[in-house]
Amino acid sequence: MGDSEYILEADGLHKSFGSGQVAEHVLRGLDLRIRRGEFLAVMGPSGCGKSTLLHLLGLMSGTDEGTIVIDGLNTTGLGETGRAELRRRKIGFVFQRFNLISVLNGYDNIALSLRIRGMDTSRTGELLEAMGVKAVAHKKPSQMSIGQQQRLAVARAIAHKPDILLADEPTGSLDSENAEALLELLTRANRQDGQTIVMITHSDAVTEAAGRVVHMKDGKITNENP
């Protein structure tokens, strides 16, 4: 572990899609610092660049400009292998579109995530239980409801107890009861295991659980004040 107060530091991030006339400048010099053990909610209107930001923070795609420092390590010079390694070791990611492995059933989606990190898979059943998807764990994602897929995706992201959990609207497809159960689980991961959580959300229930809420506008964080 690095000794910086911040586990994630983004400085001057720029990201565009397309080029020429149709270029879309989505992130425009965005700064964001996230303390170790923080539970941060990120809000903003549809299309403002929340998922784009989360993908950059999770090293899923590269920045056009700016730096991302994770646990004291500047990721700018890292090649794809270095980024993948850092992601595997430190980051859990819940995608807005889940990205579950379609040919594997629920159980194996989680077990594989542990196995590729050389971790014991014995926690798999317990995780499925905690997320309320044990009864459908024999099914492939396409045979599950959207809410079940979402809970499975969260179970997969937290299975290896990552230092940083990046979650893109993880309660978006859940009813209020399941959303509450999910928030409870994440709050516990945050308080007991000290996991840092960065969560995109449109929900007031989530922002109540979070320790800090920031908003995105015009490609920047408007109220960055850690």
Ligand SMILES: Nc1ncnc2c1ncn2[C@@H]1O[C@H](COP(=O)(O)OP(=O)(O)OP(=O)(O)O)[C@@H](O)[C@H]1O
């Ligand atoms: N791979 C891509 N190629 C081209 N344009 C993209 C790509 N990804 C995102 N964009 C564009 O960037 C903008 C921001 O997209 P992003 O997915 O980050 O928004 P968002 O804030 O997460 O929205 P939502 O709340 O609807 O999920 C959008 O206008 C989108 O069309």
Ligand SMILES: [Mg+2]
């Ligand atoms: Mg999004």
